[in-house]
Amino acid sequence: MTSPLDVVVDDYLAHVRTERGYSEHTVAAYRSDLADLLRFAEEHGVAEAGEIDLPVLRDWLWAATERGLARATIARRAASARGFTAWMTRRGLVPIDHGARLRAPRAQRALPRVVAAPALDEALARLEARAVATDDPIDVRDVAIVELLYASALRVSELVGIDVRDVDRRRRTVRVVGKGSKERVVPYGAPAARALDRYLELGRPAILERARKGDGTAAQRPARTTSNADAAFLGARGARMGTRSVYALVAGVLAEIPGTGPSGPHTFRHTAATHLLDGGADLRAVQEFLGHASLGTTQIYTHVSAERLKESYRTAHPRA
Template sequence: MAEQTDGRLVAAVESFLDHVRGAGGLSDQTVRAYANDLDQLVQFADERGIAATADLGLEVLRDWLWEADRRGLARSTIARRSSSVRVFTRWASETGLLDTDPGARLRAPKGAGHLPRVVSTDQVRTVLDGLAARADTDDPAALRDLAVVELLYAAAIRVSELVGIDVEDVDRDRLTVRVLGKGGKERVVPFGVPARDALEAWLGRGRPVLAARAAERSPAPARQSDTSPQPVPSEQQVQRSGGPALFLGDRGGRLGVRSVYRVVARALGDLPGAGPSGPHTFRHTAATHLLDGGADLRAVQELLGHASLGTTQIYTHVSSARLREVYRTAHPRA
């Protein structure tokens, strides 16, 4: 049954986004990517006098991707755009907004094949030693930063998973943490003793200080008699105070993704080598170090929360690349 729209492409896109938001199972990041990509498509089509959904054909889609390539957009961005529009046109075809599915014949460009950045074991140790030296001052932000990086590397988790962890998700006896991954899939991942020690220090000496800052900023509750029911804090008050969050920002609220990026960028800033300096670097590094150490590929897949083994296999390429470099520099007949 067709969605009730007025026939305009912009209305069809809005209806599609409402559909994927209501369907569940997709991360907020994926929905935002759909919205951004399809908004670009609507603008491109409008500039060419195409406003009706029914006029969206294969040639328009090809021109849109070609124009993105001509502007120098990254191959990965163009591939994501291609994926977004294929999902949209399939939905539009299934709901009767399009007679056929033009996106089914659209071919995404192959990625450039860049390997993720991986830092060496010695470099990880240097980063963590530097953070530990700062944490020895008992500065609450330094205690938090050490625990953040230790957990990113130890558990190989995504930054979105890290900031979503609550205190009760951490089992310090079993050395495991429960995280919510892509598509709302929950998994329990292990971490090591150094990460546990950093978490203990943060929870004991750092988090209470930042939580107190949030409490100081919250308005004082009205005086009530002992028999009066206590007011239930609003969701906004809980968010402002950090609530049950494991990691808190400097103002006492739940630590955000941007803040983690800043922490990691500072930690990796002095290391030699090019490449991204975001939290995913520690995830890539942990996966590669596990495989270098003899871990089973499927075990690493489970740890990372990858739905497909093929996604995890990129780390075997990283390990092979490192092996080739060692061979080239060390073997006398390389």
């Protein structure tokens, strides 16, 4: 007899975290999808792993469609279910991998938002001017963050995971841990170097000193962990900066730039990749720079470049 569903799901999540090396963000997405499957299965009288068959999985996706969930969300849920049922089959918990036949509508892939170089330069100049005017270490930190996000096309999880020792200021490179716990070393340019040097030499120590001089209450005293002590980018209380704080910072910067679309840190990653290809960079070099496992993932930026070219053609060519 197979195990109850909740036990099997917990075992699977432990597997993808420890043995597959998936990030906490990915594990959280799997947990959310499979928790929804668990609720649906229990509502339909399914309590054992062996009872999850193709009709149950199809009905689950259909119910999500009826609730108006986006195609991308449904496609992700189908992928989560397929990974789960494949693992159960390998473990011998079920005789047949029903999820292997599960299909979902292909997610519509919108072209990512790309910020024009002049507009980005103006936004970064405003951020730098504010840091100079206030001389606040948090403002100094913010300049370094935005410069590095664009210069090295980092994911937000990669940025907040950087330790001080990961930054090679002499070579102008930074070591990051990407998806699947894969490490890579990426370069950054002169503007990012100036911003990082100022932050690491002046801003970061000032943040730590400010946190140390707090009123000494438990609410203000920073956590004294190795992770926090090593972290490159710190929050106001001296602990490692979180992704939410980076999202809030970037949203404020992008709000001042004309244009529509996503306003998260990934916009700088998209922008950097597109600007590299516009400047003549090799597609495989950009793939390595971004840390993409598949060249197909990187090719989305060739579509962006093509669309930008067509737009320029339509506005500039007399016979367009």
